[in-house]
Amino acid sequence: MKTENSRRDFIKTSAILTGGVLTSPFVVPGAYASSDNHLKLALIGCGGRGTGAVFQAFETGHPIRLVAMADAFQDRLDKSLKPILDKYGPEKVQVPKEKQFVGFDGYKQAIAEADVVILATPPGFRPSHFEEAVRQGKQIFMEKPVATDAAGIRRVLAAAEVAKQKKLNVVVGLQRHYQANYRETIKRIHDGAIGDIVGGQVYWNDGGVWVRERQPGQTEMEYQMRNWYYFNWLCGDHITEQHVHNIDVANWVKQGYPVKAEGTGGRQVRTGKDHGEIFDHHVITFTYEDGSVIHSECRHFPGAANRVDETFQGTKGKVYLSAGNHGNLSDWKGNSIYTHDRENNANPYQVEHDELWAALVKGDYKFADAENAAKSTMTSIMGRYATYSGKVISWDEALNGSVDLFPEKLAWDALPKILPNEDGFYPHAVPGKTKVI
Numbered sequence: 001m002k003t004e005n006s007r008r009d010f011i012k013t014s015a016i017l018t019g020g021v022l023t024s025p026f027v028v029p030g031a032y033a034s035s036d037n038h039l040k041l042a043l044i045g046c047g048g049r050g051t052g053a054v055f056q057a058f059e060t061g062h063p064i065r066l067v068a069m070a071d072a073f074q075d076r077l078d079k080s081l082k083p084i085l086d087k088y089g090p091e092k093v094q095v096p097k098e099k100q101f102v103g104f105d106g107y108k109q110a111i112a113e114a115d116v117v118i119l120a121t122p123p124g125f126r127p128s129h130f131e132e133a134v135r136q137g138k139q140i141f142m143e144k145p146v147a148t149d150a151a152g153i154r155r156v157l158a159a160a161e162v163a164k165q166k167k168l169n170v171v172v173g174l175q176r177h178y179q180a181n182y183r184e185t186i187k188r189i190h191d192g193a194i195g196d197i198v199g200g201q202v203y204w205n206d207g208g209v210w211v212r213e214r215q216p217g218q219t220e221m222e223y224q225m226r227n228w229y230y231f232n233w234l235c236g237d238h239i240t241e242q243h244v245h246n247i248d249v250a251n252w253v254k255q256g257y258p259v260k261a262e263g264t265g266g267r268q269v270r271t272g273k274d275h276g277e278i279f280d281h282h283v284i285t286f287t288y289e290d291g292s293v294i295h296s297e298c299r300h301f302p303g304a305a306n307r308v309d310e311t312f313q314g315t316k317g318k319v320y321l322s323a324g325n326h327g328n329l330s331d332w333k334g335n336s337i338y339t340h341d342r343e344n345n346a347n348p349y350q351v352e353h354d355e356l357w358a359a360l361v362k363g364d365y366k367f368a369d370a371e372n373a374a375k376s377t378m379t380s381i382m383g384r385y386a387t388y389s390g391k392v393i394s395w396d397e398a399l400n401g402s403v404d405l406f407p408e409k410l411a412w413d414a415l416p417k418i419l420p421n422e423d424g425f426y427p428h429a430v431p432g433k434t435k436v437i
Contacts, residue, residue, distance in 0.1 A: 037063055038063045038064060038065045039062070039063065039064050039065070039115045039116055039357075039360060039361065040064075040065055040067045040068075040113065040114045040115045040116070041054070041057060041064050041065065041066050041067065041114055041115070041116050041117070041118065042066075042067060042068040042069065042070070042110040042111055042113055042114035042116075042117045042118070043066065043068075043069045043070070043080070043110075043117075043118045043120070044069075044070045044071075044107045044110055044111065044117060044118065044119050044120065044121060044129055045070075045071060045118075045119065045120035045121030045122070045125075045143075046069055046070075046071040046076045046077045046079070046080035046081070046120075047071075047076060047080070047120065047121075049120050049143055049173075050080065050118055050120030050121075050143075051080040051083065051084065052349070053118045053120055053141060053143070053173075053353070054066060054080075054084055054118065055084065055087070056349055056350050056352075056353040057116075057118070057141075057353050057357060058084075058087075058088050058092065059350060059353070060350075060353055060354050060357040060358070062357045062358070062360075062361050063361070064092065064116075064357070065092055065093070065094055066084065066088075066092065066093045066094065066095055067094055067095065067099060067113050067114060068095060068099045068100075068101065068109070068110040068111075068113035068114055069081060069095050069099070069100055069101070069110060070100075070101040070102070070106040070107045070109070070110035070111075071101075071102060071106075071121075072102070072103060072104060072121075072225055073102065073225075073226075074100075074102045077100055077102060081093070081095060081100075099113060104410040104411070107121075107125075107129050107132065108132055111129075111132055111133050111136050111138060112136060114138060115138065115139060115360075116138060116139040116140070116141070116360060117133050117138045117139070117140055117141070118141050118142070119133065119140065119141070119142035119143065120142070120143045122225075122228040122234040122235060123143070123144075123145045123146065123147060123148055123234070123235065123236060123240070123241065124147075124148045124152070124228075124233045124234040124235070124236070124405070124406060125234075126142060126143075126145070126146045126147055126152070126156070127146070127147050127152040127153075127155040127156050127159075128155075129142075130142060130146065130155075130156055130159050130370070131155060131159045134159045134162050134163045134166065134168060137166060137168065138168065139168055139169045139170075139356075139360055140163070140168060140169065140170045140171070140370075141170075141171045141172075141173070141352075141353070141356060142170070142171075142172055142173070142370075142373075143172070143173040144172055144173045144174050144244055144245070144248075144373060144377065145236055145240045145241060145244045145373075145377040145380065146172065146370065146373050146374050146377050147236070147374065147377055147378075147381075148232055148233060148234065148235065148236035148240060148381070148405060149232075149233075149236070149381060149401070149403060149404060149405045149406075150378070150381060150398055150399055150400070150401040150403070150437070151401075151402075151403075151404040151405075151406070152406070153374050153377060153378045153381065153399065154399070156370060156373075156374040156377075157371065157374050157375075159370070160368070160370035160371045160374060161371075163368070163370060164368055167365040168365075169356060169359055169360060169364075169365060169366060169367040169368075170367055170368055170369050170370045171352055171353075171355075171356045171367045171369050172369040172370060172372075172373035173349075173352065174244070174245060174248050174369070174372075174373055174376065175348040175349050175351075175352050176245060176248070176249055176252075176323065176348065177248075177252070177352075177369070178348040178351040178352040178355065179323070179325075179345070179348035179351070180325075180340070180345050180346065180348075181321065181325045181326060181327035181340040181342070181345065182249065182252075182321060182327065184327060184338075184340055185319060185321060185327030185328075185329060185338065185340055186249075186252055186253055186321075188329060188337070188338050189253055189312070189314070189319060189329070190255065193314075193316075193317065193329050193337050193338065194312075194313075194314030194315070194316050194317035194318060194319060194329055194331070194337065195314040195315030195316035195317065196290075196314055196315045197253055197254055197292060197312050197313070197314050198292050198313055198314065198315060199292055199293055199294065199295075199312070199313045200250055200253065200254075200292075200294045200295070200310065200311060200312035200313060201294070201295045201296075201297070201310070201311045201312075202243075202246035202247060202249060202250050202294060202295070202296050202297070202309075202310045202311075203246060203297050203298070203307045203308060203309055203310070204238075204242050204243040204245065204246050204297075204298040204307075204308050205297060205298060205299045205301070205304070205305065205306055205307045205308065206299075206300065206306045206308065207300065207301065207302040207303065207304070207306065208238075208270060208280070208300030208301075208302060209229055209238075209300070210229070211227065211229075211230070211272075211274045211275065212226050212227040212274070213227075213274050214227070214273075214274065219412050219413055220415055220416060220419065220420075221407075221410075221411070221412050221413070221414055221415070221416060222412055224276075224416050227274060227276065229241065229276075229278075230274065230275050230276025230277065230278050231276045231277060231278075231416070231418065231426075232277060232278065232384075232405050232418075233405035233406055233407065233416060233417065233418070235278065236377075236380070236381065236384065237278040237279060237282075237384050238278060238279075238280075238298060238300060239265075239279075239282045239284075239298050239380050239383055239384050239387075240377060240380040240381055240384060242298065243282070243296070243298035243380060244376055244377055244379075244380045245323075246296070246298075246308070246309075246310055247286075247296060247376055247379050247380050247383070248372075248373075248376035248379075249310045249321065250286065250294045250296070250310065250312075251372075251375070251376050251379060253310075253312055253319075254288050254292070254294070256288055256289060257288075257375050257376075257378075257379055257395065258286035258287055258288050258294070258379060258382070258395065259287060259288065259289050259394060259395050260286075260287050260392055260393065260394045260395065261284050261285065261286050261287075261379075261382045261383050261385070261386040261392070261393050261398075262284070262285050262386050262391070262392040262393070263282060263283050263284030263285055263296070263383060263386045263387045264282075264283055264387055264390070264431065265279040265281050265282035265283065265284075265387030265388070265431075266279055266280070266281060266387075266431075267279055267280050267428060268280055268281060268301070269300075269301055269302065270300055273420070273424045273425055273426075276418075276426050277418055277426045277427065277428045277429075278428070279387065279388075279428070279429070280299060280300045280301065281298070281299035281300070281301065282296070282297070282298050282299070282383060282384065282387045283295075283296070283297050283387075284296040284297075284383040284386055284387060286379065286383065296383060308322065308323065309321060309322035309323075309326070310322070316331060316332070317329060317330055317331040317332055317337060318330060318332070324342075325340065325342040325345045326340065326342070327339070327340030328340070355367075378395075378398065378399060381398065382395060382398040384436075385398050385401070385436040385437060387429075387431070388429035388431065388434050388436050389429070389431060389432075389434055389435070389436045389437075390431030390432045393436070393437070397437055398437060400437075401436065401437030402437065403435065403436060403437060405417065
């Protein structure tokens with residue numbers, strides 16, 4: 001099909017353009033890479049999710065040593081290191097000062113110290129960090145989403161192809177792929193239990209997340225980095241940072257990616273200076289190549305009804321899924337086809353590490369999550385492009401978009417591309433006027 005050919009051609013072109021990525025084959029090393037039979041781990045991005053991922057790596061029970069950490073901020077690195085060291089001790093946690101890399105470029109040195117890397121910075125940095133980890137031939141766990149604009153997606157897709165050539169395991173934290181109720185229920189959907197999927201609805205509606213107020217003495221770069229959720233070059237808006245989970249489930253169920261998006265959104269209740277530029281609600285229609293339509297909805301409205309789940313309709317029945325271990329298939333008369341046993345389900349955040357590290361200690365190549373993660377992230381970005389512009393956006397238009405959100409220079413005294421006005425408020429998208437591609 002035309003869209004698939006366009007994607008394939010673009011990946012090939014991007015791979016040629018991304019000259020810094022090595023293209024030589026790579027064989028996964030044997031059971032353990034270091035002389036003392038431990039796999040060496042580096043953490044890039046020392047926030048809560050990165051810290052949690054280190055705990056989950058250690059909880060696999062495999063011989064692992066944390067040997068390096070990198071973050072833009074020393075205080076965040078210190079806050080991450082202390083609980084890890086307290087729980088696992090100096091035998092497993094060997095990160096002296098000289099292996100603590102602080103600033104914008106420290107990730108390169110931290111990656112060089114390890115066999116396996118966890119990439120968990122704000123997602124705007126993911127493309128460059130993923131490229132570097134692939135260039136250095138490391139095994140990778142990286143958090144979702146994997147970029148915040150089309151320029152970043154193209155880099156991730158190119159690096160994903162190289163990771164496959166090198167046989168590097170890449171697991172991405174779209175953990176529903178490692179959750180039993182999703183695996184079991186979607187397998188039955190793909191086996192035809194409810195016929196062809198003709199529609200669906202996916203939701204992430206809740207009260208929102210943290211806000212970090214501007215502090216005296218902060219440069220604009222530091223403020224945006226500290227309050228990263230509210231700036232698109234770092235976060236991609238909550239449609240990308242959060243709702244990508246549900247959008248990814250839609251793509252998984254449909255076994256493909258939408259060809260166009262249209263929708264609406266805005267800033268209704270979250271309008272303060274520290275709320276940066278992002279919207280607080282998005283409502284989108286994603287149309288797939290077979291003509292089926294998925295309704296996508298996400299909002300951050302404190303005090304409003306919450307909903308985080310997915311529903312789909314097929315020619316022979318319907319399905320309900322949620323992260324709360326629901327997986328229910330029924331026909332159109334209400335008869336149950338399958339109900340997932342909600343008892344004794346393993347934590348998917350742990351399962352993704354259990355499965356990755358089990359493969360690593362055996363020297364197996366089993367995981368290549370990056371391409372799907374990039375395309376599902378791109379789906380969410382296409383949705384944002386639609387709500388910000390008020391226009392119908394095709395997949396090819398979105399993926400080929402020329403707008404690059406990333407700053408021209410990374411330094412504490414450098415300026416990001418979006419800046420506040422004299423009253424401290426940031427410009428935000430205006431549908432019908434804002435250029436997104």
